[in-house]
Amino acid sequence: MRPVPTDAEARNAYLAEGNAKQARKRVSADVVLRDERDRVLTVNPTYKDGWDLPGGMAEADEPPDRAAVRELHEELGLAITVHGLLVVDWVAPHGPWDDQLAFIFDAGTLSPALAAALRPHDDELSEALFLPALEAAARLRPRQRTRFRAALGALADGRVRYLRDGLEPSQFRAVD
Template sequence: MRRTSPDPADTAAWNAYLAEGNAKQARKRVAADVLLRDLAGRVLLVNPTYKPGWDLPGGMAEANEPPEETVVRELLEELGLKITLCGLLVVDWVAPHGPWDDQIAFVFDGGTLSQDQTDRLRPRDEELAEAVFVEPDEACALLGERIRRRYTAAMTALTNGRPLYLRDGVPTP
């Protein structure tokens, strides 16, 4: 990229520089999921209709949407749940796979749902066939390899009280 004027008053040159970078630099696909528990400590899994296997609740970010807003929006649309996130658990850089380019996947802590929230929980749109609470160990058996690694890291981060960075599902030193 070409150099720009160091003069901050030269807004046009700076905007041109940013536009050039925006046109040439890679863009990342962003996914955002949430770890939610019930009062018994079970975790919420969903069964999407558009892909095989169980998953954590969440989904793909829309254009220019922050990941934390993505997961809050997806929960409201798909499950009718309105939650306040408790923090970040995992950031996972996912290598290109199949026809997909690389992506950044986030897992947030959604805390523990009230009994009223769990009693009213059901899929609200055509993207989910089921939503169930399962024992944490049972979740590992139901989740596919990629999401299982992310889920396991999220549980570790929850226990240790600090987020983890993963590279394709593997914690980095």
């Protein structure tokens, strides 16, 4: 039964019950960060196979853009600015993981001095390299490679991309 709008305590209890039943999503937040030669920063995580874009998982109640900023500071010692959203990808449950929302943000271009001095700052990364886009894409795992290519398209035309498990909307009907 719905509470009367004037009963704040009953209304909050009703809303809390609904909130407890709603989905919780894991959230990842990565960035496309370039150097002055338009190469893309890639990182080699120590805890999984394959290379990644810099970033990581959001903590509870942390906005995705702030998660990206925090992760780059923790892992690379960088203070970045998020310039805009490039990609959102809904990722279906896989392995032991529930579904996820994966964000990629534009982090602009790093100055030559900062790019030259860039080194991993914790044990989660073994390497950080600026690579040409094609070489960067070849090193990424397939799921992230799809997102990265969509991000490059968004950078080129200024249109944010929404993907569903790596598929563009025009491809949804093929799998629905």
